[in-house]
Amino acid sequence: MKILLMGNPNVGKSVFFSRITGVKVIASNYPGTTVEFTKGSMRLGEEKVEVTDVPGTYTLEPTSKAEEVASLMLQDGDLVINVVDATNLERNLYLTLELLERQIPVIVALNIWDDTKHLGITIDAAKLEELLGVPVVPTVAVTGEGIKELVSRIPEATSPPLTARTRDERWAAVGSIINEVQTITHHHHTWLERLQDASVHPVIGLLIAALVLAGSFSIIRLIGEGLINHAADPFFENLWEPVMMKLSTALGSEGFWHDMLIGKLFDGEIDFSQSMGVLTTGLYIPLGAVLPYILAFYLILSLLEDIGYLPRLAVLLDNLMHRMGLHGYSIIPTMLGLGCCVPAIMATRILESRRERFIAATLISIAIPCAASQAMIIGLVGERGTQYVAMVYGTLFVVWVVLGLILNRTVRGFSPELLIEMPPYRLPSWRALPTKLWMRVYGFLKEALPIILGAIFVISILYTAGVFDAIANFTAPVVSGIFGLPKEAVVAIVVGFLRKDVAIGLLAPLSLTAGQLVIGCVVLTMFFPCIAAFVVLARELGYKGLLAAIGVMIIATIAVGGLLNVAL
Amino acid sequence: MEDKSDKRYITLRQMRSGQSGIVFEILGGHGLARRLSAMGIRPGKRITKVGSMFMRGPVTIQVDRAQFAIGYGMANRILVEVD
Numbered sequence: 284m285k286i287l288l289m290g291n292p293n294v295g296k297s298v299f300f301s302r303i304t305g306v307k308v309i310a311s312n313y314p315g316t317t318v319e320f321t322k323g324s325m326r327l328g329e330e331k332v333e334v335t336d337v338p339g340t341y342t343l344e345p346t347s348k349a350e351e352v353a354s355l356m357l358q359d360g361d362l363v364i365n366v367v368d369a370t371n372l373e374r375n376l377y378l379t380l381e382l383l384e385r386q387i388p389v390i391v392a393l394n395i396w397d398d399t400k401h402l403g404i405t406i407d408a409a410k411l412e413e414l415l416g417v418p419v420v421p422t423v424a425v426t427g428e429g430i431k432e433l434v435s436r437i438p439e440a441t442s443p444p445l446t447a448r449t450r451d452e453r454w455a456a457v458g459s460i461i462n463e464v465q466t467i468t469h470h471h472h473t474w475l476e477r478l479q480d481a482s483v484h485p486v487i488g489l490l491i492a493a494l495v496l497a498g499s500f501s502i503i504r505l506i507g508e509g510l511i512n513h514a515a516d517p518f519f520e521n522l523w524e525p526v527m528m529k530l531s532t533a534l535g536s537e538g539f540w541h542d543m544l545i546g547k548l549f550d551g552e553i554d555f556s557q558s559m560g561v562l563t564t565g566l567y568i569p570l571g572a573v574l575p576y577i578l579a580f581y582l583i584l585s586l587l588e589d590i591g592y593l594p595r596l597a598v599l600l601d602n603l604m605h606r607m608g609l610h611g612y613s614i615i616p617t618m619l620g621l622g623c624c625v626p627a628i629m630a631t632r633i634l635e636s637r638r639e640r641f642i643a644a645t646l647i648s649i650a651i652p653c654a655a656s657q658a659m660i661i662g663l664v665g666e667r668g669t670q671y672v673a674m675v676y677g678t679l680f681v682v683w684v685v686l687g688l689i690l691n692r693t694v695r696g697f698s699p700e701l702l703i704e705m706p707p708y709r710l711p712s713w714r715a716l717p718t719k720l721w722m723r724v725y726g727f728l729k730e731a732l733p734i735i736l737g738a739i740f741v742i743s744i745l746y747t748a749g750v751f752d753a754i755a756n757f758t759a760p761v762v763s764g765i766f767g768l769p770k771e772a773v774v775a776i777v778v779g780f781l782r783k784d785v786a787i788g789l790l791a792p793l794s795l796t797a798g799q800l801v802i803g804c805v806v807l808t809m810f811f812p813c814i815a816a817f818v819v820l821a822r823e824l825g826y827k828g829l830l831a832a833i834g835v836m837i838i839a840t841i842a843v844g845g846l847l848n849v850a851l
Numbered sequence: 852m853e854d855k856s857d858k859r860y861i862t863l864r865q866m867r868s869g870q871s872g873i874v875f876e877i878l879g880g881h882g883l884a885r886r887l888s889a890m891g892i893r894p895g896k897r898i899t900k901v902g903s904m905f906m907r908g909p910v911t912i913q914v915d916r917a918q919f920a921i922g923y924g925m926a927n928r929i930l931v932e933v934d
């Protein structure tokens with residue numbers, strides 16, 4: 284049997300899905316979190332049934348890509364759990380009626396039941412059940428309330444005989460149901476609702492946005508640096524280094540295996556950021572330098588997501604984004620890109636047109652540094668002074684805007700206008716947050732750790748084989764001539780194909796001036812996505828789109844690197 | 852006396868922040884009307900303008916307990932009978 288979880292966007296389907304299947308998925312407080320359907324399974328009595336989390340839709344008439352997908356998936360489902368937002372019953376029931384008209388067995392979960400009380404909404408669930416002719420169970424997906432009852436009543440799901448109706452007839456039917464089951468009493472605006480309105484006020488809203496963004500950045504840096512100084516560095520220096528030194532001695536302080544595992548010694552000591560051994564630098568970069576920032580970044584991002592702030596940011600920035608051929612909602616994939624390019628490029632699917640997806644994905648892969656790169660940039664460039672870090676960020680921001688303006692002029696087609704539902708502000712769930720954070724951190728470790736270790740290994744071998752010298756001489760005209768970097772910096776650029784964090788780390792031993800370091804970081808960020816990003820980019824844009832994006836990338840990198848070299 | 856019969860219908864864009872009214876018609880094309888209607892924004896529905904961004908930015912509205920942000924051009928095509 285195949286069960287489909289369907290409902291309007293942002294009604295809690297993903298939370299619901301995790302509850303009944305045990306499969307962990309990312310849920311966020313904005314419409315469109317689920318761009319790809321997720322499958323899981325659950326036990327129903329003796330039987331094991333398949334459960335699919337379908338992207339949220341307002342209607343089965345396909346008016347958007349997500350709705351097309353949902354409408355198609357309906358054809359091979361056997362039963363629908365229709366998740367309904369009890370605080371927006373009228374609108375949600377429209378989809379319920381459409382589902383019933385399709386003559387597929389339905390059971391309704393009246394979710395977000397907890398919020399009805401303080402909003403002054405009373406719903407007679409028994410009456411609703413009677414009028415719809417299918418089971419209706421109030422639920423609170425975030426706490427699990429009512430889920431057991433719902434699951435136990437799945438066998439009761441039915442499809443009462445109903446003929447197809449026109450749109451107006453359907454709304455009329457919804458209206459008469461609402462009149463019978465729902466009463467609304469006046470409620471006083473809560474402080475969250477006031478804050479909600481202030482957040483999209485042209486002046487106050489922009490002030491709030493500036494505060495939120497500056498605050499986020501400072502907190503991320505505070506937590507990231509704090510973890511490095513008080514946890515990661517002490518661990519590596521006091522606990523790991525002695526172990527590695529023993530190993531180094533055991534290996535005879537030199538030779539192939541010593542170079543691979545421990546790397547170069549500086550005055551007889553290990554330098555975790557420069558030794559380049561698999562067990563030294565290979566572990567230090569992901570766990571010591573990057574992980575603290577990954578934790579800090581995703582903590583703040585998850586908070587902003589769960590509160591429901593991001594769609595407000597989309598409204599404030601809509602104007603600017605339109606000039607870049609995008610609309611405000613593209614800020615969501617862009618913010619995800621500050622974490623990692625891969626989920627960010629996948630999230631561009633929430634944008635409606637191909638053109639927007641191309642522009643957004645190209646801009647993200649060129650001008651948005653991922654958290655791992657940022658950790659290395661802040662660590663490396665920050666040593667020379669905060670103004671240089673600001674220079675890197677400032678340049679990338681300008682590149683993002685200017686490139687957007689240019690792409691808007693040159694890419695054919697038009698970009699549609701913003702039309703989004705804005706979720707209510709919610710206090711983050713302190714139980715769900717750690718799970719979400721862990722999923723993302725685990726995702727980083729699983730994806731990045733093997734590649735980083737592999738990259739360090741390959742670098743050591745290629746160094747030993749002298750391959751890099753040959754490449755360096757060959758590319759010297761560009762690297763030294765245009766970017767003003769020592770020709771050895773090409774190693775970093777090549778390694779950038781694998782991992783940007785390792786690549787930026789490779790700039791450390793080159794004794795660059797602060798200006799060269801800024802150029803190096805900008806060039807490494809812009810030039811070529813890392814391998815993981817490359818793969819999703821190809822998948823999302825197709826090979827033509829990918830080639831176009833790469834063309835833009837190469838030209839932009841050379842232009843910006845060259846300009847910086849002249850200016851600094 | 853003002854000529855009320857003329858002034859009662861204005862577009863969502865022309866509404867003041869905080870002003871409420873009943874959606875009268877979605878102008879121009881069925882596509883938009885269909886999309887809006889599925890979201891619950893349809894003729895006969897009471898809406899309140901929460902605010903708008905300057906320089907042709909999006910308009911925020913409240914419909915029942917839900918809030919929506921609607922692009923300037925679309926807001927120009929939503930005709931409202933104001934109170």
Ligand SMILES: Nc1nc2c(ncn2[C@@H]2O[C@H](COP(=O)(O)OP(=O)(O)OP(=O)(O)O)[C@@H](O)[C@H]2O)c(=O)[nH]1
Pocket residue numbers: 290291292293294295296297298299309310311312313314315316317318338339340394395396397398422423424425426589709712
């Ligand atoms: N108060 C309350 N909040 C809930 C409940 N269920 C879900 N939420 C919150 O609602 C938000 C949306 O949840 P999701 O599970 O991402 O919604 P979705 O329906 O999967 O959304 P899309 O993937 O965008 O279609 C999250 O912030 C949840 O924490 C509930 O029963 N009560």
